[in-house]
Amino acid sequence: MSRPIHAYIHTQALRDNLLRVRQAAPDARVWAVVKAGAYGHGIERVFEGLRAADGFSVLDLQEAQALRDLDWRGPILLLEGVFEPRDLELCSRLDLWHVVHHEGQIDMLSRHKTQLAQRVYLKMNTGMNRLGFAPARFRSAWVRLNALPQVDEISLMTHFAHADDAQGVDAQLQVFKDTSHDLPGERSLANSAAVLRHGTHPEVVADWVRPGIALYGSAPDHPLHDATFWGLRPAMSLRSQIIATQDLKTGDEVGYGGVFKAPRDMRIAVVACGYADGYPRHAPTGTPVLIDGQRCTTVGRVSMDMLCVDLTPVPQAGIGAAATLWGQASTSEVLCIDEVAAAAGTVGYELMCALAPRVPVSVD
Numbered sequence: 001m002s003r004p005i006h007a008y009i010h011t012q013a014l015r016d017n018l019l020r021v022r023q024a025a026p027d028a029r030v031w032a033v034v035k036a037g038a039y040g041h042g043i044e045r046v047f048e049g050l051r052a053a054d055g056f057s058v059l060d061l062q063e064a065q066a067l068r069d070l071d072w073r074g075p076i077l078l079l080e081g082v083f084e085p086r087d088l089e090l091c092s093r094l095d096l097w098h099v100v101h102h103e104g105q106i107d108m109l110s111r112h113k114t115q116l117a118q119r120v121y122l123k124m125n126t127g128m129n130r131l132g133f134a135p136a137r138f139r140s141a142w143v144r145l146n147a148l149p150q151v152d153e154i155s156l157m158t159h160f161a162h163a164d165d166a167q168g169v170d171a172q173l174q175v176f177k178d179t180s181h182d183l184p185g186e187r188s189l190a191n192s193a194a195v196l197r198h199g200t201h202p203e204v205v206a207d208w209v210r211p212g213i214a215l216y217g218s219a220p221d222h223p224l225h226d227a228t229f230w231g232l233r234p235a236m237s238l239r240s241q242i243i244a245t246q247d248l249k250t251g252d253e254v255g256y257g258g259v260f261k262a263p264r265d266m267r268i269a270v271v272a273c274g275y276a277d278g279y280p281r282h283a284p285t286g287t288p289v290l291i292d293g294q295r296c297t298t299v300g301r302v303s304m305d306m307l308c309v310d311l312t313p314v315p316q317a318g319i320g321a322a323a324t325l326w327g328q329a330s331t332s333e334v335l336c337i338d339e340v341a342a343a344a345g346t347v348g349y350e351l352m353c354a355l356a357p358r359v360p361v362s363v364d
Helices: 009-022 035-037 043-050 061-069 089-093 102-113 136-145 172-178 192-198 337-343 346-353
Strands: 006-009 028-033 055-058 076-078 096-102 118-123 149-158 188-189 236-248 266-271 288-291 294-299 309-310 322-328 362-363
Touching: 006 043, 009 028, 009 043, 009 192, 035 043, 035 346, 043 061, 043 362, 055 061, 061 076, 061 089, 076 294, 089 102, 089 118, 096 102, 102 136, 102 288, 118 136, 136 172, 172 188, 188 192, 266 322, 288 337, 322 337, 337 346
Parallel strands: 006 362, 028 055, 055 076, 076 096, 096 118, 118 149, 149 188
Antiparallel strands: 006 236, 236 266, 236 322, 266 309, 288 294, 288 322, 294 309
16 A cells, blocks of 8 residues: 555635635636646646636746646736747747736847737736836836737736735725826736735726635635635645554653653654655644544654644544545545644645645545
């Protein structure tokens, strides 16, 4: 028998999460964001669950090629645009839309020889200070693009830095409106947090929304809200089994460094999952785990291939008992990935993306 750890990608959960986004933004089209290998889920594994989207957003040309190889003939958007002139040849061949966020990309377009004009998204930096033209330079960039025969339609976009917190989107939205109010073209502003928290505002939703984390069943504003609050279902479940148990006496240590000492006589389980599987090494004692569907907690340091769990809530559990590290247990109980991530001082995105290649993955 192979090692019992296994990840599951839930196709119906992906469909349900996409539908939830559409319910929150019924008048907008949806770019399903599948960068970073669909947030660690795998583009080929999520495609069936997300194919009802209006388009897919990716980071690089390899991801775009993967979608075309899956016979997707709809729009694909390169979120960081092109990096060198020859990328534009693939944009033409694969019929890609791409983001323009600095002058060098306009220069490349101006020298590109093509018979087919390309769709571009002109990005404005409204306060995130990552990518995009500053408002004072945005209109001149638009004028340059609009004069190029290599460019077809120009859409406008920005990215919200505070859609998931109390500061909200109003300040950035106002900058975007003041700068672009009389420019033609479709707009795309809203990420997952903006769709779910501010979706009643038509100017936030605009023409296209760009959900990412919500599609995979994680709350974009955890810990303020959890995935259940937003009606989202986990698209990934990481499951394993107990491979050993230990009966501890008061004061017995667990794991490297003995950072956990048993406060009483207790029974613990050893689960086949460690940081080489993508589980966070820095997850402390007290991180939640489901054993046979019951909430338990880890004890001691996470090892490369194993972690230990306090069996006090399920004293009858033994070797072979089911362990759910995050997602949905086979008995339907759910442990939100955000809870595990928060305990480890990180976010659900990181855990999804960190799933190790050695973990077998199935699609259901």
